[in-house]
Amino acid sequence: MSDDLNLPPLDSYSYKPLRKQIYENLRESILDGILKPGEKITEMEIASELDVSRTPVREAIQMLELENLVAVVPKRGIFIAGIKSKKEINDLFQVRAELEGLAAYLAAREMNQEILNRLEQHIVDLEDCLDENELDECVEIEISFHQIIYDTADNIWLKKMLDNLFEQINRFRSSSLDREGRMRQTLEELRELVEALREEEPEKARARAREHIEQARKSIIEVFDEVYDEE
Template sequence: MGKRLLPVILDGYKPLREIVFESMREAILSGILEPGERLMEIQLAEEMGVSRTPVREAIRKLELENFVVMIPRKGAYVAGVSLKDVADVFEIRSALEGLAAGLAAERITEDELEQMEQALFFRVSEVEMDLEQIVKSDTDFHALVYRASRNERNLSRFPKCLVIQPICVLQHKDVESM
């Protein structure tokens, strides 16, 4: 495991354990930390420039959110994604997005409508973009729909429902064929 993670940048408003957690979650979602990869506290702490304690706490939190699997007497590993995981997430996501789109249609502002039109135009030109940019563009578009819905409970669930999509795309899985 070479230098892959960026050193943690302290934020005066967030606890270090939360910053480390977010950094590690992003590394998993972006494919820097790959499914099945062993997470070694000492190496991760050195890469991020922190002590082992916030790394240990982050690994525990990642396990609670099913990003990490703990194997007794072996350690922590980045969790894989099963076909059932993908199906479950897309089932929930389709229901939430249908609701969000309906609410957004009733509540959207002119500014948000303009942003959405720009996002759609951007998506049309995705053919020339790389995979990472396509995932970001898609995520940004759906975030606009959720924001325009003006439903805080809906918004709080949005990031968790999109979590699996970047993993699938970055693992080069054809979700539709599943």
Template sequence: MQAPKYQSLKDHVYHYIAEKIQDGTLQPNQKINEAEICKRLDISRTPTREALFQLASDNLLVYIPRRGFTVKAFDSKKKLDYSQIIGVLDALAATLAVERLKPSELMRMEELVDKIDADIDKRYFEDYYSDQYRFHEIYTLNCDNPTLIELLGSMKNSFIKQAYTSDDKEKLARVLKQVNGEHRKIIDLFRTANKAGLEAALQYHWRIIDDEML
């Protein structure tokens, strides 16, 4: 795998590992194999280590001296803390993006909602995670606040995958259908430029899906 020319080597490693965390390939508390990453990406140890320390700084990994890096795990309190912060920040991004979203972008959000329904029906939960991320990314990238975009990206990467975990796939599917219904309501709020509604809807949307629901 060759690193894209527009990325530094450190960024290439960073995004590679972040994606593996996001899609569930790397699980909470799993140790990162630095040698394997260097070999797979054909990248030297220095940019790999730089990326790992950056991932630790961004709360995706934990660094343990003399033992290396592991994927950060979230307990119930940490999940709640993150969900509250992400809800507020995502709501802010949405209200800032209201006047900036193009009709074509709203149509793309509708297409993703339909795709998410199909993901859930087929029990393609990995596709669900990536498609719902793209849904929220459309308006987030239109908020015209690079600092907010960067902060949300970092928090979501480390949080989303761990927010919805269940061994009961049928119950998980029912819950995710409910969550996707909220995506449709969010689109309607964007169409009517209802900032107060968006703020309330998104803060609720990022709540923790708890054990009683799953």
């Protein structure tokens, strides 16, 4: 347990309820990797670091538990949740592949030149940041690329489910994308997806999206094996 969690300060001018501010603060810290899977935290240290009482911290923890971002273990404490097994990774990606495929299918039916231009610009930007070895920026560009497809698919429940899955997986993604060649492979997969969308071929777009997610699954499984072999 750390003496200093390095949490960002709360916004003293925010009109949001305190529990919501604390929830967003902790959630961001988890997704950004400041708080790492398996790390133990306590209400007291969070309250002390953020200079708040324990009640809104407890409420924020309950909200995070509902999203499976923390695990509250009786008689042991509060832990940052992590992916526990290859089966869990495979289960997540099995669902994500189907949902991403559906999003691409729906997007292909709604495709227009303005959306294609945005996707193509993301491909250019992704290649540029790869040449400059700016991994964090590359990840943000890829996320934005997918968000364009989700928005074009125009199904609010599909987008919510994909966003939730993305966040569950995201803490492993940076490590997998850092592997030699994986981000270049991602770039080519996204190029093929854009081509299917340009052709307005829904089934082809679905297949390309699913292939992209399958390659991502394989890469994350390799990272998982390396992490747990080291332990």
